[in-house]
Amino acid sequence: MGGESVLNTIFNKASLYAGVVLTVVVGMAIRGDWLLVLVPFWKSREDPLTKHTEEITANSTWLEYFRLQNVGWYILASISFSMVSYYGLAGWLQWHYYIRRRDSVAEWKCQPTKFLTPENERHEIFMGSFNLLLGSIVGGSLAAYIMNGGRTQMYYHLDDYSYGYLVFSTVLLFLMQDAYAFYSHICFHYPLIYKHIHKHHHRYHSPTAFSATAFHPVEFLLLQAGLTLPIFFLPVYSGSFIMCVLYEYYYGMIDHSGVKMDAVWPWQPPSQFHDDHHKYLHVNFGLNLRIWDWMHDTLRKEDRVCSEEIIGGRGLQKKQVQ
Template structure:
């Protein structure tokens, strides 16, 4: 049983791991034990590790996209090649992200683990579950979060919620990696609920959940969120391998057109509920331009014009939402 008290290292080791066969542990599991013993308090050790993981993964994944944005060679795969974030925009974005991380996400991360532990989640315990146990748990979190995000994201496009909350996230019609969590603190809390509610629900109903599985889920979720805001569609991007994966190509349209494509990881909900019709029309028009056999310069000119049309329509739709005009089905 975990404890909030702080003991000496020998006392804590005996309390937490006295019955554990350390020789049977792998290297990573031994480091896990060493971390908890070194910190001296399981609650602090878990909370600190969780927040540090979030920060290292988030900004660590953003750095490659910052570098890519600075190299003209990669513009050929940029979905909106004429909109490259400036250093000033990236810095302003970083400040807002850090503000949300410390005011909203830090308390949520710190409180999540005692709450989850109280309903059966393992934290300091070793050995870890095997991949056959973790894989369906991570899959459940992905599916739950995607549906939750779809519903909540559409709600955030409702007049007052959009005007006072979600509008901040739509500042960039051409998103970039750092902008994945560029949002009003209330939005960070609302959409972040979908990320942590999945593990909580799974743990409550099924038990047998280890926080290392949650860490794997959070890492993959951060990668997904950052990559979908990257603004790049490479031939090796996951959506070209997994057809139902969303990715940057899917989400970039949402920022450009304001409407359609409300999901995060998958395309299922948008297709099922008909909120990708404008996106499908756009992709069909781009495909038709390619089949006309236009040279590279003519195609780029036609695509740019189409993007401008879509963005203009999106700006009109955005103003209608802000002004309380009943929007057409998106």
Template sequence: MSNTTTLGYHDASVLYATTDFSKLNWIELQWASWYLMIGNPVIATGLASFLLHEIVYFGRAIPWIIIDATPYFRKWKLQPNKIPTPGEQWACTKQVLFSHFTVELPVIWLFHPMAEFFGMSTWQVPFPAWSAIAPQVFFFFVFEDMFHYFAHQALHWGPLYKHIHKIHHQYPAPFGLAAEYAHPAEVFILGTGTILGPILYCMFRHDLHIFTVYIWITLRLFQAIDSHSGYDFPWSLQNWLPIWSGAEHHDFHHMAFVNNFSTSFRWCDRIFGTDTKYRAYRARLNAAKKAGLSPEEYARMEIKLNEEAGREGVEAEKVAENAGFGAGWSGKTKVA
């Protein structure tokens, strides 16, 4: 258990009584200054955690709003004929803020006392070495991806889809802000995969620092927002790292309703066969490229295939919503 209990929470200066500040780097000094300024480590950690989430989420989403409003970028839009309107962006923002303050704020605030109970450090400096941080963050990515894959499939089961997950599928062409546009229950269910990895790690290893968790949360938010952006740039990570999902992978899920249930990586969908329609769709697009079509002809072909996938998606959604364990659960559809 963390030694903050023995030192006491009411006088933060006691926490750093034996700390040699001359050996700390700039970030570590700012970290200690924050805890000294707030005075109470519980409040300092809870406030920092929530502010980090809000700043990173909206800070990463705003550039995508600007990109959506700039016609120049349409050539990289995965569904170029579906651009979110300002009204949709604002409605999405209100729902996201509602979930952030009613669901995520309490969870974020309660996470660190629980994790600290199992050995997580919060106010302590210096930070762990990068050689320790990197494998921990990788573990969290792998754990969350697997958790999300199975939880996401479950949310496509009739009753759960109809009453919970349907909200997130309101936009068949997603945009950055819509990453956390969801029913509060879904925010809690899928968010569990994000915080459960660090908690389990603390339970067994007892050597995690919340600074590492902040790195993980930042990267996870970037991943979630970027995968909902609706854009596939030549420099997008999925074009450099084949196992990465990215927007090109997840956009198909929103468009066609079926397939591609994972978040960060493609391997669960490949292993369990829930990417067959997606791979067939990509094969047709690749064949069109190799056929030597002009840019205009290829664009028309892409829109045609998107519309076809969208129509099938509407039918697949009806099947999943009304037939219980049907198309949505297996990732396949009878209307292919």
């Protein structure tokens, strides 16, 4: 019995870590810019004497002018890997919880009494796939731009800056990305923008992993831009960029999985936090940190009523709606 208990413990832990790895891979794929994670490794091994330094001339093609040589191959690679990962791995998560453990939803589901309708399930997969295609085109193009000598502020060798700056810039990058996500999210909840753009995402009141990219295309592209724009004006180590992007992707999948998962880090809210945003709508706007909601008093309060019609992030006192 003791040996069997040990084996069960090992299996459970292995399943947990495998789930994390799968979620990270799916996260990279569904955002469409997984190639950006490989770029720093290629660039760090690049020979300074043979790297792309050619000048743009009048005889250059438009692809050369914009540093997009071989962009088609980058986009094709991005689309291929992204589609296989999205349907294969996200589908596995769906099967593992929503099919295999359908009879025990109270144990793992954030909203155990609510499921998406078949129509919304089809819609989230369609929109997620469409945005995946857009993201792959943008991500593949950006990877081609960097690999062909396009300018960014990323550096690829630790000794280019001090270790103190390494820590500072990494924390700053993470805060910038998360602040961008929060404040853009707030903007998307203004009535007119919400009605025409962000409401597309909130039709999934009980989200699944497939809805992680099921946004209005305009919103999806703006969110993707928010993760990558800092590398054009903030000198940041490529490893720091990779770490922040992978964390954002991983937690973005956890946010929308609909599966109850406790916080791993002190600053990280549990998955229930963002699931409550889908349930109550105009509260809990933050993604990786609670601090922005705390600063703006938009944390969900159990003594208040929230709904799609009650905007502002604070809800109404129960006696006001009785």
